[in-house]
Amino acid sequence: MNASSVHAPPPAQDAGPDHVLVLNSGSSSLKYQLIDMTTGARPATGLVERIGEETSRVVHTPAAGRGSRRERSGRVADHHAALRTVARELSADGVGLDSPRLAAIGHRVVHGGQVFTEPAVVDEGVLAEIERLVPLAPLHNPANLAGIRTAMDLRPDLPQVAVFDTAFHTTIPQAAARYAIDVDTADAHRVRRYGFHGTSHAYVSRATARLLGKDPADVNVIVLHLGNGASAAAVRGGCCVETSMGLTPLEGLVMGTRSGDVDPAVVFHLMRVGGMSADEVDELLNTRSGLLGLCGENDMREIQRRRAEGDQQAGLAFDIYAHRLRKYIGAYYAVLGRLDALAFTAGVGENSAQVREAAVAGLDGLGLAVDAERNTAPGGGARLVSPPGARVAVAVVPTDEEMEIANQTYTLVKP
Ligand SMILES: Nc1ncnc2c1ncn2[C@@H]1O[C@H](COP(=O)(O)OP(=O)(O)O)[C@@H](O)[C@H]1O
Ligand SMILES: CC(=O)OP(=O)(O)O
Numbered sequence: 067m068n069a070s071s072v073h074a075p076p077p078a079q080d081a082g083p084d085h086v087l088v089l090n091s092g093s094s095s096l097k098y099q100l101i102d103m104t105t106g107a108r109p110a111t112g113l114v115e116r117i118g119e120e121t122s123r124v125v126h127t128p129a130a131g132r133g134s135r136r137e138r139s140g141r142v143a144d145h146h147a148a149l150r151t152v153a154r155e156l157s158a159d160g161v162g163l164d165s166p167r168l169a170a171i172g173h174r175v176v177h178g179g180q181v182f183t184e185p186a187v188v189d190e191g192v193l194a195e196i197e198r199l200v201p202l203a204p205l206h207n208p209a210n211l212a213g214i215r216t217a218m219d220l221r222p223d224l225p226q227v228a229v230f231d232t233a234f235h236t237t238i239p240q241a242a243a244r245y246a247i248d249v250d251t252a253d254a255h256r257v258r259r260y261g262f263h264g265t266s267h268a269y270v271s272r273a274t275a276r277l278l279g280k281d282p283a284d285v286n287v288i289v290l291h292l293g294n295g296a297s298a299a300a301v302r303g304g305c306c307v308e309t310s311m312g313l314t315p316l317e318g319l320v321m322g323t324r325s326g327d328v329d330p331a332v333v334f335h336l337m338r339v340g341g342m343s344a345d346e347v348d349e350l351l352n353t354r355s356g357l358l359g360l361c362g363e364n365d366m367r368e369i370q371r372r373r374a375e376g377d378q379q380a381g382l383a384f385d386i387y388a389h390r391l392r393k394y395i396g397a398y399y400a401v402l403g404r405l406d407a408l409a410f411t412a413g414v415g416e417n418s419a420q421v422r423e424a425a426v427a428g429l430d431g432l433g434l435a436v437d438a439e440r441n442t443a444p445g446g447g448a449r450l451v452s453p454p455g456a457r458v459a460v461a462v463v464p465t466d467e468e469m470e471i472a473n474q475t476y477t478l479v480k481p
């Protein structure tokens with residue numbers, strides 16, 4: 067690894083602990099943001115990606131005036147090593163894990179089962195429960211646990227708070243949460259719809275209401291969180307009533323590498339006739355399916371480029387992706403009965419005008435359309451892309467899972 071010089075300002079001496087470090091550990095990445103809860107500023111953000119591979123990449127971005135962006139490559143063996151690397155980067159900026167201004171570390175934990183309806187200060191009992199849920203989120207929960215355990219090693223005195231992706235979905239009624247399988251079998255194995263990306267759905271549904279100048283309690287909204295993982299949520303008056311991910315983050319929309327909905331019999335067919343093991347089918351549906359499986363590419367930018375050049379495989383992958391979105395929009399409209407807004411968020415939702423246009427194509431009858439000029443206009447921030455006076459607002463609403471996690475964490479621990 068090659069280091070570069072840093073110019074860290076002297077740490078403030080008089081402020082109390084008002085910083086939260088947010089960690090979002092994915093299966094092979096660790097994203098982090100240090101947030102000043104007094105000002106909302108982010109003294110540092112960054113990510114470690116390709117953890118465990120031959121060459122990992124570390125990108126650390128201090129806030130303006132605190133130093134310059136640093137990028138390194140080299141092997142980062144696991145999530146423990148990743149967090150130690152992050153700690154060193156933060157120390158170099160004078161805001162290390164030993165900083166007296168650090169109030170807590172907030173961790174995104176993907177699966178909280180039915181137990182965690184709120185964020186939790188981590189203790190041995192919480193760790194044991196997250197561990198018990200590993201079989202339901204094998205890609206995510208082990209990484210989340212590694213992040214928490216290393217953070218506890220590095221700062222045993224500091225509160226660690228777990229914020230669960232599933233928590234926002236615990237209001238989903240039984241009629242939507244239960245699968246139609248034998249009740250005793252389902253209960254014995256905790257089989258039900260849990261839903262994920264809840265922190266994002268909660269934040270974006272509230273921000274959408276704000277954009278409309280309304281109280282979240284008065285607004286019905288469909289949120290489409292379209293990142294590498296993708297899910298839809300129907301939110302009535304601030305409460306989630308339906309979502310597309312289920313027992314695990316595999317169900318629902320077409321994703322970067324995950325299939326989303328398939329007939330469950332596909333699994334038995336591949337095992338009986340295709341000679342695959344359960345683990346092989348699991349790996350196929352989670353990591354070699356979705357956009358990647360359809361056209362060899364999971365980056366929507368690249369798919370759009372190939373589609374524009376007439377590449378039929380990329381065109382079909384895009385069409386399948388958009389078709390699934392339309393199907394869910396129609397279904398969730400029916401679930402809600404009345405729809406005030408459709409909100410697009412995350413990497414694809416915030417940046418792809420083509421996906422937004424295709425997702426509502428032909429839905430004019432439902433009052434859903436995008437205005438070509440608004441939809442393609444550059445600019446960040448929450449904004450409407452539907453035509454003026456539209457019956458249903460269509461909006462781009464950037465998600466901020468890190469700020470939401472920081473707020474929930476700080477609320478629990480602030481002095
Ligand atoms: N300008 C863009 N146009 C289309 N897709 C984009 C654009 N920028 C980012 N994306 C897509 O966003 C996805 C990543 O979204 P993101 O929310 O960062 O994912 P995650 O947090 O799940 O890793 C990638 O598929 C990428 O292609
Ligand atoms: C739950 C989930 O799918 O998360 P991500 O999109 O970060 O993979």
Ligand SMILES: [Mg+2]
Nearest residue numbers: 293294295412
């Ligand atoms: Mg994400």
